[in-house]
Amino acid sequence: MFELKPMLSALWRNKISALLIALQLALTLAIVSNATVIVQDRLEKIARPTGIAVSDIISVTFMPVPVNYDMASAVAADLELLRNMPGVMDATVTNQIPLSGSGSASTYFTEPNQEIGGENANYYQTDEHFIDTLGLNLVAGRNFTRADFDVIGPNDTYEPRVAIITQKFADVMFPGEDAVGKFFYSGGDGKPREIIGVVERHLGAWPSWSKAGQVAFYPLLVTGNHKRYLIRTEPGQRDVVYKQIEEKLAERDPQRVIHLDTLSKKMAQSYVSDNVMVKVLSAVMTLLTFIVALGIIGLTIFWINQRSKQIGVRRALGATRANISRYFLVENTLIAGTGLVIGMAAAQVINHFMVNQFSQPALSMATLLICAAILLSVSVTAALAPAIRAANISPAMATRSV
Amino acid sequence: MIGYYISLAMRSLRGTPILSTLMIAAIAVGVGACMTVLTLNYMMSQNALAHKDDVLYAVQLDGWDPNEAADTANELPWQLTYQDATALLRSDIPTRQVAMHRFGFTITLDESEMRPFTADARITTADFFGLFDVPFLFGGTWNADADFSPVQQVVLSKATNDKVFGGENSVGKTINLNGEPFTVVGIIDHWNPSPKVYDLNNNPFADSEEIYIPFGLHRKFEIYSWGNTNGWSHSNEEGYEGFLQGESVWVQYWVELDTAAQKEKYEEYLTGYIRQQKEQGRFQRPLKFALSKPSEWLVLNEVLRDDNRVLGWLSLAFLLVCVVNAVALLLAKFLRKAPEAGVRRALGASRNAIFIQHLIESSCIGVLGGLLGILLSLLGLGGVRQLAMGRIDQIASMDWLMVLAAIGLAVLASLLAGLYPAWRISRTNPSIYLKTQ
Amino acid sequence: MLKMHNIRKSYRTDTIETHALRDFSLQVNEGEFVSVTGPSGSGKTTFLNIAGLLETPTGGQYLLDGEDVSSLNDRDRSRLRNEKIGFIFQGFNLIPDLNLFDNIDVPLRYRGFNAKERKKRIEKVLEQVGLSARAKHLPAQLSGGQQQRVAIARALAGEPRFLLADEPTGNLDSLMARQVMELLEFINEWGTTIVMVTHDPDLARRAHRNIQIVDGQVSDLQHGTVGAAREIA
Secondary structure: OOOHHHHHHHHHHOHHHHHHHHHHHHHHHHHHHHHHHHHHHHHHHHHOOOOOOHHHEEEEEEEEOOOOOOHHHHHHHHHHHHHOOOOEEEEEEEOOOOOOOOOOEEEEEOOOOOOOOOEEEEEEEEOOOHHHHHOOOEEEEOOOOHHHOEEEOOOOOOOOOEEEEEHHHHHHHOOOOOOOOOEEEEOOOOOOEEEEEEEOOOOOOOOOOOOOOOEEEEEEEEOOOOEEEEEEEOOOOHHHHHHHHHHHHHHHOOOEEEEEEEHHHHHHHHOHHHHHHHHHHHHHHHHHHHHHHHHHHHHHHHHHHHOHHHHHHHHHOOOOHHHHHHHHHHHHHHHHHHHHHHHHHHHHHHHHHHHHHHOOOOOOHHHHHHHHHHHHHHHHHHHHHHHHHHHOOOHHHHHOOO | OHHHHHHHHHHHHHHOHHHHHHHHHHHHHHHHHHHHHHHHHHHHOOOOOHHHOOOEEEEEEOOOOOOOOOOOOOOOOOOEEHHHHHHHOOOOOOOEEEEEEEEEEEEEOOOOOOOOEEEEEEEEOOOHHHHOOOOEEEEOOOOHHHHOOOOOEEEEOHHHHHHHHOOOOOOOOEEEEOOEEEEEEEEEOOOOOOOOOOOOOOOOOOOOOOEEEEHHHHHHHOOOOOOOOEOOOOOOOOHHHHHHOOOOEEEEEEEEOOOHHHHHHHHHHHHHHHHHHHHOOOOOOOOOEEEEOHHHHHHHOOOOOHHHHHHHHHHHHHHHHHHHHHHHHHHHHHHHOHHHHHHHHHOOOOHHHHHHHHHHHHHHHHHHHHHHHHHHHHHHHHHHHHHOOOOOOOOOOOOHHHHHHHHHHHHHHHHHHHHHHHHHHHHOOOHHHHOOO | OEEEEEEEEEEEOOOOEEEEEEEEEEEEOOOOEEEEEOOOOOOHHHHHHHHOOOOOOOEEEEEEOOEEOOOOOHHHHHHHHHHHEEEEOOOOOOOOOOOHHHHHHHHHHHHOOOHHHHHHHHHHHHHHOOOHHHOOOOHHHOOHHHHHHHHHHHHHHOOOOEEEEEOOOOOOOHHHHHHHHHHHHHHHHOOOEEEEEOOOHHHHHHOOEEEEEEOOEEOEOOOOEOOOOOOOO
16 A cells, blocks of 8 residues: 555656755764764763752952962951851862862872872862862761861971862772771872761862862862862852952952852853863754755655646545655655665764764664654654645646646 | 856746755855864964974973873873973073963052952063064063073063053063062063964963063072973972972973974983983983974874864764755756756757856855855854853954855855756756657 | 758667667758658657757768768757757747746857847847837746747747747647748748648648658658558557
8 A cells, every 4th residue: 555666666766866865864864873972971971960069159269469478367367257248158268179170189099108000089178168168968987177177388298187088089999998097198108198088979170080079188278379269158149149259358358369250150161162062063963954854845845846747647546635645755754764774874884983083982772773763753744744735736737738 | 158157047046946045055054064163173273383383392301200101192291390491491402492381470560559460471481482483562571591590570461561551661660470579671562372382281272471471480489380280209308499309390391493403413412311310310211202393282282172073074074964955956956947958958058058057056056155154154153152151262263264265165065066966957858848748 | 951861769768669760861952841740659759859959860860951960969969059950849948937038048148149249139030020029028928829939039049041840839829820830931931941840731731841750750752752651559
């Protein structure tokens, strides 16, 4: 009933046009499926839990103007001021801003005086308020106390005595063991650092780093020519507080330059290239599918116009409207199916190239099949309107000349 | 005859407005997407030092961890240690040489209402301006002895001078950096190479620095780099001096070697330097150093990232689909006009004449699609600029070359698309269209 | 003027070879008005297409104006078609989106005349067919007879020596058909050789000479070269 054989021979006579549609769909599938895996990969990366209350945090960087500046007292006074501001939940001092793409890392060992086989971790110099300020979740051990906190100069040699680390770093350093109470060491050094607590998760300064999530925190203030604060506000209060901070800090001490950012913005900047990839690829996929659909509509209309007399004859010979529509839809499905099968092979070849040359993620069969199914439905949908129109061609066309 | 064909083409396009719009849109979107990405890639691949590509070299030495090579493209640390940089500065082989790194200062002015602000600074030796061809508006650089002794002089960028001194010749005036007085010795003209080939460590599309400070001030101000500082060993010495004499790399180093002989001599010198350091227990890895031209440096630092290349290929594939689409639509359109072509053949048009007529119709679609494509790529670049949050403002713009390339690409694409349909229509037997059906 | 000797033309599809013309020989002299008749499928149109250089024969010799055109390339054939041959069709075959002026302009463009010369010629032939006032009209705005007169004007604009007409009155009512026929006779009197394919025996009789094509061969009674009588399926 599908008149498959005459349909195939009709297609054969129009092989170039049919081939062009199939080729378009093949290329589109190859592009769209490969773009989809990249988009998926980047979206997953961006959506990784940070462990941080990102949307409520403001970061402050300040640089004092005077040469001999009492950084330690300034930090103490600023934090006191910030913590007492209405709308502020907590504030802490830090050497780096999380998710900002700028920070410090070091190599650590489980034994003293080692030089090889260490593990990398991003490290913070902060105080006992960091857990509440960042919104971290302490899963084992205890937080720092004021007694753990030290202040040193930028050129002082100093090894911290205690540290809190992330679960991820703990798992790397002491797989399968409870890290609390264990000691770890900096490279070529014999001074032990005791792990007093473990936080569930914290992505650290570089979200794109291969070791992102391996983080250590030390209760320490290193005075230098600039310092940073993190301020956590009550939910919804961030923008109100943001407007007041610079003024309040400048009021307390005008002899400095203050720079504010929201953590949301810092995070967005860190993910900017991933975000560009996601948006550009999505736009390309949408446009591509749209263009192919328009092409299919255009060609189906042309095809039907060309065969309107033939359709009239079929109608005159007793074909129902449904028969006519179905003919064109089945024809379209045949062409699209062929194209998509070719496209699946092409997608695999291109993905192989993408993986090897540009270290992009591998394409799974499931993704490929889903993309193919979507394109097939787009193709059939595009052919639908012209096919229904074809069914409306009058049987009188058969007797009309030209 | 071409004019006749063009007028026929325009008439034909007007005759089938929907199909023509579809084809023009397909080409425009393809060209727009392609040119957006290619413009970005093209701008990212610019070499601001191309005119000195044969004489400038970035210097890398391998004094890294004996147990593990540096984690860079050529397994050499990107930067030098302070002690190596200051040692190399003593060589008189290079015509010019620069040791430098990023830093930042607060800027204030005595007896002024100006609000303090922070300025990006470059701590550098005096040759910076000559080596990188930085043009001076007023004054000039500091004396070379300021590279080794603390001299509080400063060169301002044009923008900084405009901001602080209202654009006047401020040579001889004083500004305070981190509260210390510095004398202005020069103001450079607008200079903002992108990519920032001389410093690719962080964002290669960042703006140039706002102030330039002599290299001899490290000890006096205890200056740490605001760029990357990477280390592998712990220093035995205490304090800032310990940092300076340590194995952390944080100084960027460039030399100008004008002749092959000079380069050869410098390579011998570097070999000798590393040998001598090995005797003192440093440089325990196999003897290795690199001198990279600016063009090589850009490649080595992967300024054009894998993501950009992926997008480049993708956009070309996109254009290919648009071309295939246009082939199909043109074929449909031309075949519908086959009777007219038959009449023209009967009236004396040769196959070639029919072929050229239809090819010209295709290229008209190409030109229109190209013009529209330029608008779309400007939109696309605007969109990418927004998405990139200001990181690539400098490069997300089209120059004339790219505008021409866009039209060229569109015409090429549509000629390619028109080739088969035009050939097909020109080979069709005219007689079948002349009979009344 | 036109001399065909043993022309053969066969069409080949995947499986069947059809002979449209076989050992077809014919001579038409300068200034003659020849009508061609024959049953449907006898090869009239094939003859016309070969005579008009739209198709090449599979074999045999074709001399046009003394020149052997059997083996010319497309460019030269197109040039000859443009300079020496005018076509008139049953369906008129005017280009629908060009106005009368531009329709007549088509062959002159391919001829390479300058704008002034083209304008002069177009105005002249439009006047000859009595349609000067309608130069800016589109074909669809004219009656069938007027359209056919435009088609004749277009055929004449290049001053061809040889006019090929394929059922020129087939789509017209008898009054218009007579007008068109009179126009053709008038043209012929001014020296243009005409070969006209027609179904209409009355029209065929008005020509100087009638040729009948039967099953791909000439059955020219006047000249007694009767082809092999064959049954037509």
